[in-house]
Amino acid sequence: MKKINKLFSKTKSMPLDIFLDKVLYNRDFGYYQKKNPFGEKGDFITAPNISNLFGEMITIWLVSFWKKLKKPKKINFIEMGPGNGDLCLSILRTLRNFPKVHNSINILLYERSETLRKIQRKRIVSEKVAWIKNLKTIKDGPVIFFGNEFLDALPIKQFKKINGILFEKYVEMNKNNINFFFKKKINKKIKKLTNFKIIKNNIIIEYPEHGFRELELVCKKIKQLNGGALFIDYGYLKENNFDTLQSVINHKFNDIRKNIGDADITSLVNFNLYKKYFNMKNLSVDKVISQSEFLQKLGIMERYKILSNRLDKKEQSNLYGRIKRLIHPKMMGENFKVIFAKNKKCNFTIDLN
Numbered sequence: 001m002k003k004i005n006k007l008f009s010k011t012k013s014m015p016l017d018i019f020l021d022k023v024l025y026n027r028d029f030g031y032y033q034k035k036n037p038f039g040e041k042g043d044f045i046t047a048p049n050i051s052n053l054f055g056e057m058i059t060i061w062l063v064s065f066w067k068k069l070k071k072p073k074k075i076n077f078i079e080m081g082p083g084n085g086d087l088c089l090s091i092l093r094t095l096r097n098f099p100k101v102h103n104s105i106n107i108l109l110y111e112r113s114e115t116l117r118k119i120q121r122k123r124i125v126s127e128k129v130a131w132i133k134n135l136k137t138i139k140d141g142p143v144i145f146f147g148n149e150f151l152d153a154l155p156i157k158q159f160k161k162i163n164g165i166l167f168e169k170y171v172e173m174n175k176n177n178i179n180f181f182f183k184k185k186i187n188k189k190i191k192k193l194t195n196f197k198i199i200k201n202n203i204i205i206e207y208p209e210h211g212f213r214e215l216e217l218v219c220k221k222i223k224q225l226n227g228g229a230l231f232i233d234y235g236y237l238k239e240n241n242f243d244t245l246q247s248v249i250n251h252k253f254n255d256i257r258k259n260i261g262d263a264d265i266t267s268l269v270n271f272n273l274y275k276k277y278f279n280m281k282n283l284s285v286d287k288v289i290s291q292s293e294f295l296q297k298l299g300i301m302e303r304y305k306i307l308s309n310r311l312d313k314k315e316q317s318n319l320y321g322r323i324k325r326l327i328h329p330k331m332m333g334e335n336f337k338v339i340f341a342k343n344k345k346c347n348f349t350i351d352l353n
Contacts, residue, residue: 004029004260005173013172016180017210020155020265025112029261032113032153038084043249043264046149047232047291047332048087051322053307055090057298061230062091062144063101068348069142069226071100076138078108080147080214080231085109085120087148092126108132135217141225145218151211151233151274152266158243159193159205166199178257196276203241206267212277219281219341228283228342232291234335235269244268271337278341286340286349292333295326 007014007022024031037043047054066075082088088107095102107129111117117131132138158169160182167182193199193207218229247254249263256265271288278285304323308316327333342348 004178005176008173013170013181013183015157016169016171017155017157019171021210023260024153024155024265026261027114030113031261031264033115034261035115036084036119037264038086040251044251046083046086047326047336048083048090048148050325051319052090052093053300053303053319053323054295054326055087056094056303057295057300058087058146059091059094059098060298062105062146063095063098065144065228065348066101066104068346071104072142073104074106074140075104075227076106076108076141076143078110078132078135078138078143078145080110080145080218081150081153082109082111082120083116083148085123088120088124088129092124092128102128106130108138110135135221138221138225141221142227143221143225144227145222145229147229147231147233149233149266151208151231151269152235153264154208154211154214156211156245156267157207157209158245159199159207160203161199161205166193178260180257196273198239198273200241204243205241206244206270208267208270208273211274215277215281219278219283222283222341222343223281226343226345228340228346228348230338230340231274232294232336232338233269234332235271235337237271237288237337239270239272240268269337271339274339278339282344283341284344284346286342288337288339290329290334291336291338292327292329294338300327 004023007019022030025033027033031037035042039045039049062077066072069075079088088109091107095105105128109120109129109131111120111131121131160167165184167184170181170183172179172181193205198205198207222228244267245256245265246267247256247263247265249259254263275285275288300323304319307319311319325331
């Protein structure tokens with residue numbers, strides 16, 4: 001708590017997104033800087049941790065996109081927020097079956113956490129892989145950006161319009177307790193909210209300013225160098241307009257005001273809002289689809305049938321259980337969505353048509 005108090009040593013309060021950025025990414029005590037949160041021993045499990053078949057399907061999609069881009073001799077695959085490295089390792093293994101793609105691809109890992117970078121470097125030993133801190137360093141293309149549970153981990157702003165006046169959510173420390181409150185806000189951000197047509201009365205308005213800032217260079221590189229960006233995350237299409245912030249520790253939900261710096265804090269992704277953003281950046285955006293539809297169109301069940309012939313019943317059951325978790329509508333299948341934004345020159349679609 002002493003470290004958290006330091007955040008407020010120079011200010012009585014701060015906007016929600018600034019607070020989230022500090023408690024998640026601060027070098028001294030930020031959540032992602034202190035630990036490996038992935039896996040059964042961590043706080044949560046992501047799709048690449050559940051089954052290698054998730055990484056195989058992403059690789060198949062990547063190979064198909066490479067072909068549609070007319071088989072370039074050099075292409076950059078940039079993973080945004082590569083976590084513990086499971087997806088990258090799975091892609092490297094699968095690419096061995098596609099030597100021409102393997103020879104042409106460079107895998108660039110974009111990771112903000114120094115702790116996770118160390119874990120990735122220890123696990124991933126390949127001349128095909130390099131780490132970057134700034135997307136500006138990418139000079140050649142085409143480029144394929146990919147992020148699994150990347151957008152949900154970026155800080156968001158929250159607003160509320162009451163009697164025609166816009167208020168922004170702030171965070172304060174009061175007697176070692178974290179409090180949230182809305183503060184009257186008049187600034188340039190109102191125009192941005194108006195542009196996206198998301199200002200409504202007496203509801204929570206979530207605005208991913210950090211997310212849009214991160215994607216600014218992504219969009220620029222796609223337009224300059226050709227290619228696209230694929231993001232998979234848990235979120236919604238119909239605007240719900242409620243507080244979607246949630247915290248997790250040891251695979252259980254946590255009070256967002258407690259275990260600051262020791263628990264993950266994320267928000268649901270508003271996919272329609274990101275679609276509007278990509279369109280405003282002059283990119284072409286396919287229909288947002290569910291993770292279940294995406295993985296099944298890529299052939300995950302066909303792959304399961306092939307593998308199951310080599311497994312005993314116990315192993316078959318284990319593998320099926322993992323795939324079910326990825327595609328079942330009451331598990332990750334429908335809760336996770338897939339969005340694909342691309343250079344308008346590309347005639348490639350999210351489902352490989």
